[in-house]
Amino acid sequence: MTLTLTLRAAPEAPVLAEALCPDLLAGLTKPEIERLELWHGNRRAALGELFAVSGDGAQDVRVVGDLGRVAGLGAGMAGGRLTLAGGAGPHAGAGMRGGELVVEGDAGDWAGAEMRGGRLVVRGSAGRRLGGAYAGSRAGMRGGEILVHGDAGGEAGAGLRRGLIAVAGRVGEAAGLSAPAGTIVALGALGPHPGAGMRRASIVAMAAAPLLPTYARACTYRPPFVRLCLRRLRALGLPVTDDQIAGRYTRWSGDGLELGRGEILTLEGPE
Amino acid sequence: MIRHHAAEVEDTFAEAFTMWGARIVITAETPVWAGHAARSLTGFATSVIGCKCEAGIERELEAAETPDGRPGVSALLFAPDRDGLAKRLVERVGQTVLTCPTTACFNGLAAEDEVDVGGQLRYFGDGWQASKVLAGRRYWRIPVMEGEFLVEERFGIVEGVGGGNLIVMADDAATALHLTEAAAEAMAPVEGAILPFPGGIARSGSKVGSRYPALMASTNHVLCPTLRAQVDDSEVPDGIDSVLEIVIDGLGADPVREAMRRGLDAAARSGACRITAGNYGGSLGEHHFHLRELVP
Numbered sequence: 001m002t003l004t005l006t007l008r009a010a011p012e013a014p015v016l017a018e019a020l021c022p023d024l025l026a027g028l029t030k031p032e033i034e035r036l037e038l039w040h041g042n043r044r045a046a047l048g049e050l051f052a053v054s055g056d057g058a059q060d061v062r063v064v065g066d067l068g069r070v071a072g073l074g075a076g077m078a079g080g081r082l083t084l085a086g087g088a089g090p091h092a093g094a095g096m097r098g099g100e101l102v103v104e105g106d107a108g109d110w111a112g113a114e115m116r117g118g119r120l121v122v123r124g125s126a127g128r129r130l131g132g133a134y135a136g137s138r139a140g141m142r143g144g145e146i147l148v149h150g151d152a153g154g155e156a157g158a159g160l161r162r163g164l165i166a167v168a169g170r171v172g173e174a175a176g177l178s179a180p181a182g183t184i185v186a187l188g189a190l191g192p193h194p195g196a197g198m199r200r201a202s203i204v205a206m207a208a209a210p211l212l213p214t215y216a217r218a219c220t221y222r223p224p225f226v227r228l229c230l231r232r233l234r235a236l237g238l239p240v241t242d243d244q245i246a247g248r249y250t251r252w253s254g255d256g257l258e259l260g261r262g263e264i265l266t267l268e269g270p271e
Numbered sequence: 272m273i274r275h276h277a278a279e280v281e282d283t284f285a286e287a288f289t290m291w292g293a294r295i296v297i298t299a300e301t302p303v304w305a306g307h308a309a310r311s312l313t314g315f316a317t318s319v320i321g322c323k324c325e326a327g328i329e330r331e332l333e334a335a336e337t338p339d340g341r342p343g344v345s346a347l348l349f350a351p352d353r354d355g356l357a358k359r360l361v362e363r364v365g366q367t368v369l370t371c372p373t374t375a376c377f378n379g380l381a382a383e384d385e386v387d388v389g390g391q392l393r394y395f396g397d398g399w400q401a402s403k404v405l406a407g408r409r410y411w412r413i414p415v416m417e418g419e420f421l422v423e424e425r426f427g428i429v430e431g432v433g434g435g436n437l438i439v440m441a442d443d444a445a446t447a448l449h450l451t452e453a454a455a456e457a458m459a460p461v462e463g464a465i466l467p468f469p470g471g472i473a474r475s476g477s478k479v480g481s482r483y484p485a486l487m488a489s490t491n492h493v494l495c496p497t498l499r500a501q502v503d504d505s506e507v508p509d510g511i512d513s514v515l516e517i518v519i520d521g522l523g524a525d526p527v528r529e530a531m532r533r534g535l536d537a538a539a540r541s542g543a544c545r546i547t548a549g550n551y552g553g554s555l556g557e558h559h560f561h562l563r564e565l566v567p
Binding site: 143162163164183200202219221222223224225227228229231232245261 | 338339340341375401403404405406410412418419420421
């Protein structure tokens with residue numbers, strides 16, 4: 001069974017909906033769910049005022065409506081499945097630890113920010129700082145998987161420490177900004193300054209990328225891990241081609257201004 | 272004695288022991304290189320008596336079956352205890368797979384118990400190694416002169432069975448070899464089982480102990496046809512001039528039993544022979560495979 005929450009009307013002010021996680025809704029009756037309080041602008045509002053509640057079964061929750069002004073959907077979720085049928089505002093899945101969050105439309109900025117585990121799937125495009133670190137944090141995403149079927153905004157994976165971010169479309173500027181580790185796969189174009197300040201992380205790019213001069217060419221080879229990673233992404237539904245899986249990649253090491261153990265792997269043309 | 276086709280099957284049992292086992296999946300750019308690595312990995316691993324472990328190739332893998340989509344080979348490796356298995360895995364993967372061009376190495380066994388393999392081999396990277404976590408599994412990327420060696424960090428291990436066996440007796444050496452070849456060929460496809468001796472066949476079955484104190488095992492003189500006239504307790508029947516043994520190790524009792532069943536049947540169908548099995552009276556090994564239960 002699916003618990004469905006349908007937005008009654010487009011909210012007049014931003015809504016902070018961190019309570020809408022499958023694990024937080026588990027065990028609650030319909031009246032208890034309707035009484036949950038959310039921030040609506042600068043006041044507390046009952047969930048039932050904003051959303052119509054139907055069905056049950058908190059392990060599978062579906063939120064329906066124009067959710068562009070609803071922030072924090074699925075933030076901190078630890079299990080279950082949450083589907084956002086109308087896109088998502090900022091901070092969707094931020095800090096999530098487990099379960100699966102599926103955004104059927106676009107996601108706002110900070111989607112999956114500092115997430116620790118689980119899987120975030122964005123069927124549309126994602127905003128800035130996808131899987132990124134909040135200001136003052138030492139690290140961004142620390143585990144799990146983020147899959148974006150559209151484009152991603154700037155500074156995707158900023159501060160990335162662990163985990164996998166994959167974007168089918170274009171990735172904005174400064175992907176992997178100051179990332180200590182982890183992996184970013186850009187199946188589309190990669191914006192300027194990728195890997196700026198990166199320490200150990202990996203960026204895999206399928207097109208020639210405008211690299212910073214602090215990256216140095218190492219060699220061209222077939223990294224075995226890329227095969228493994230791309231096969232997993234294909235199994236998860238991203239459009240990965242055989243040529244990308246079997247391809248040769250040029251390894252660029254950097255950022256020379258930092259530790260220099262990071263890498264940008266760019267796909268070469270056929271031999 | 273039980274009659275099965277042209278064979279006489281002795282009403283006895285094979286006595287086998289608990290051994291810890293692992294499945295190693297090796298992939299490479301071509302089946303040839305996966306095969307080179309797998310043969311090296313499983314080489315010199317016929318018996319724990321002298322090799323500290325027993326190993327064999329389980330089967331070749333199609334590209335679609337392997338984690339990285341390249342052709343591969345799965346191999347099984349067994350050792351008497353958990354720690355020993357962990358050491359052998361690190362030694363053998365490190366010396367035979369890491370060294371082999373184009374290969375990668377993966378755990379092939381989902382098990383609760385795991386041992387650290389890639390996490391030990393990573394130190395070969397001298398600080399340049401890097402790890403990646405994918406779907407909850409950690410992999411180590413070790414830079415090598417050819418490019419990069421990828422190895423999974425932890426390998427699943429299970430309590431398996433070592434020392435299942437069939438002993439085939441025939442009236443001459445050529446017949447004994449022919450019958451055991453047929454048996455080994457029939458046993459090879461059994462998933463989860465390997466035959467650790469060369470070609471799956473051993474000619475030198477051993478007994479525990481020796482007149483020389485330094486040796487823990489010595490030739491099984493009671494089954495040596497050349498000694499029939501010299502020893503009081505020869506067990507070589509009249510008309511038998513050659514005896515060969517097939518040893519089976521498996522990830523559980525079922526694959527060992529199934530391999531023995533297929534081998535016994537194949538040998539019996541291939542010609543006249545006498546089939547028996549080795550045991551120690553039943554007091555040493557935890558697993559007993561009675562031949563009468565394997566005859567259809």
